[in-house]
Amino acid sequence: MPSLRFEPPRDDATLEDWRHVHNEIIPADPLSPDDVRERVTRHHLEVAYLGDVLVGCSTVRPPKDGTAMVIARILPAHRRQGFGGQLYERGVERARRLGAEVIETIVLGVNADGLRFAHQHGFVEVDRHVADADEVWHTLRLG
Numbered sequence: 001m002p003s004l005r006f007e008p009p010r011d012d013a014t015l016e017d018w019r020h021v022h023n024e025i026i027p028a029d030p031l032s033p034d035d036v037r038e039r040v041t042r043h044h045l046e047v048a049y050l051g052d053v054l055v056g057c058s059t060v061r062p063p064k065d066g067t068a069m070v071i072a073r074i075l076p077a078h079r080r081q082g083f084g085g086q087l088y089e090r091g092v093e094r095a096r097r098l099g100a101e102v103i104e105t106i107v108l109g110v111n112a113d114g115l116r117f118a119h120q121h122g123f124v125e126v127d128r129h130v131a132d133a134d135e136v137w138h139t140l141r142l143g
């Protein structure tokens, strides 16, 4: 498997790459550059590259009452090569190092690949928020 390079977004270019992946995959919640600059102060963000090619990004929301949130995102053109698995595993390791006892993820329902991935990795749905017919948010917990 080709190896990915993982970067914490620390300048405008990498923050913009993180934002690009997020907004491509989560069109229901588009973030502005300022949103991302604020988010990076609260969450652990990573950007994944294959050589110089942007392939994905991740978010780890640090534990609150023992529960952390881990979200991996891979652009559709780069899926099914194991990259999502790598990004997700790094996120879980980070969350555990931060003291997480419980790991959750959140998936926008239109992302069928994301729901299947979460189920295959042992997550079960614990909450569902229906904002709109095309905007159903599934919260899943690692069993």
Ligand SMILES: CC(C)(COP(=O)(O)OP(=O)(O)OC[C@H]1O[C@@H](n2cnc3c(N)ncnc32)[C@H](O)[C@@H]1OP(=O)(O)O)[C@@H](O)C(=O)NCCC(=O)NCCS
Binding pocket: 025, 070, 071, 072, 073, 074, 075, 078, 079, 080, 081, 082, 083, 084, 085, 086, 088, 105, 106, 107, 108, 111, 113, 114, 115, 116, 117, 118, 120
């Ligand atoms: C979830 C997501 C990150 C997975 O990314 P990915 O790069 O496709 O993930 P992987 O390649 O590790 O695994 C996906 C599938 O490809 C398979 N796969 C991995 N390497 C493979 C290879 N070399 N050849 C063929 N299949 C392969 C995996 O076994 C897995 O199969 P499964 O779905 O039947 O379990 C991606 O679909 C995504 O960004 N979804 C939207 C965001 C989201 O909802 N994220 C929340 C989940 S944390």
